[in-house]
Amino acid sequence: MDGTQMDGRDWNIFLLPYEQAVEELKVKFKALRVELKSREEYSPIEFVTGRVKRISSIMEKSKLLNVPSDQLETGIEDIAGIRIMCQFEEDIQRLSQLIRIREDMSVVYEKDYINNHKESGYRSYHIIVEYPVQTSLGMKKVLAEIQIRTLAMNFWATIEHSLNYKYREKLPEEISQRLRRASEAAYRLDREMSSIREEIVESQMQFEDKSNLVSTVLGDIQKLYFFRRVREAAQFQLRFNELWEKEDVWELKKLSDEIGEALFRTKGADQP
Ligand code: 0O2
Ligand code: 0O2
Numbered sequence: 001m002d003g004t005q006m007d008g009r010d011w012n013i014f015l016l017p018y019e020q021a022v023e024e025l026k027v028k029f030k031a032l033r034v035e036l037k038s039r040e041e042y043s044p045i046e047f048v049t050g051r052v053k054r055i056s057s058i059m060e061k062s063k064l065l066n067v068p069s070d071q072l073e074t075g076i077e078d079i080a081g082i083r084i085m086c087q088f089e090e091d092i093q094r095l096s097q098l099i100r101i102r103e104d105m106s107v108v109y110e111k112d113y114i115n116n117h118k119e120s121g122y123r124s125y126h127i128i129v130e131y132p133v134q135t136s137l138g139m140k141k142v143l144a145e146i147q148i149r150t151l152a153m154n155f156w157a158t159i160e161h162s163l164n165y166k167y168r169e170k171l172p173e174e175i176s177q178r179l180r181r182a183s184e185a186a187y188r189l190d191r192e193m194s195s196i197r198e199e200i201v202e203s204q205m206q207f208e209d210k211s212n213l214v215s216t217v218l219g220d221i222q223k224l225y226f227f228r229r230v231r232e233a234a235q236f237q238l239r240f241n242e243l244w245e246k247e248d249v250w251e252l253k254k255l256s257d258e259i260g261e262a263l264f265r266t267k268g269a270d271q272p
Pocket of ligand 1: 026046047048049050051
């Protein structure tokens with residue numbers, strides 16, 4: 001039996017639909033990123049990578065999990081693997097939701113290693129999907145594993161994976177402990193970034209509120225001039241200038257209500 005044969009089957013032929021699935025899924029998630037960036041000016045996807053598991057890793061895993069070679073399609077779920085990196089933890093839920101409603105793949109099950117991190121400190125959200133590929137022999141459904149993680153989770157997992165690879169057997173306990181602590185630090189970093197993001201969004205909303213308020217006040221003062229309530233309009237303008245200098249949004253809101261009422265009375269008096 002040469003290296004590309006398994007029980008009379010050819011590995012290269014066996015892996016073809018998985019290679020196709022990985023290529024197609026990468027294109028689809030990259031397109032989703034572009035679409036969301038144009039539509040919403042923000043995408044929960046930072047970048048996408050993908051790989052087909054190496055033959056040696058498939059063989060190792062099938063031995064470990066006792067999967068017979070004629071049951072690899074169902075016994076090993078990550079022969080096709082897609083990894084999607086997000087900026088913030090909140091993006092992971094949004095993206096999972098977008099995956100669940102897609103019609104070109106169906107979710108088989110999900111593994112939440114974020115709320116239930118692994119003993120090693122590993123955090124990620126895994127979604128196993130069934131994806132149909134069109135081949136010359138017709139449609140073939142393959143399983144693919146989509147790993148969704150933040151940039152910090154990815155940083156940790158990439159380094160931990162390479163250290164594990166280097167040590168092969170088992171990491172010394174002292175190193176494992178430090179990795180678990182590093183995983184906690186990465187988790188705190190994600191939390192901190194999320195809270196900074198919330199504050200930015202909030203201050204953007206406050207800025208938006210303030211600029212809407214200013215337009216309303218100035219517009220209403222103009223209307224008072226239009227209705228020839230010149231003295232009133234000039235007084236409101238002076239009070240506005242003062243509050244604008246002090247950046248007192250609360251008083252500005254009260255002033256806006258007062259001008260609104262004055263305008264309402266003026267319009268009412270003007271009615272025939
Ligand atoms: P771009 O515009 O260069 O970022 P292929 O080699 O054709 O099979 P692909 O997608 O090129 O497929 O390779 P792979 O290994 O699946 O995915 C690598 C993609 O992830 C590349 O994007 C990398 O640029 C991107 N990537 C890797 N690390 C980072 C990172 O830290 N930050 C960001 N933003 N992107 C990263 P592309 O598709 O070549 O596009
Ligand atoms: P690769 O290609 O080298 O990444 P389980 O029996 O549930 O513990 P199972 O069934 O293999 O494990 O699935 P799991 O754990 O949901 O997903 C396996 C993949 O998740 C791994 O693939 C890794 O990519 C990633 N992963 C899981 N645990 C860890 C971890 O402790 N550290 C790192 N860095 N990655 C992890 P493989 O098989 O390692 O393949």
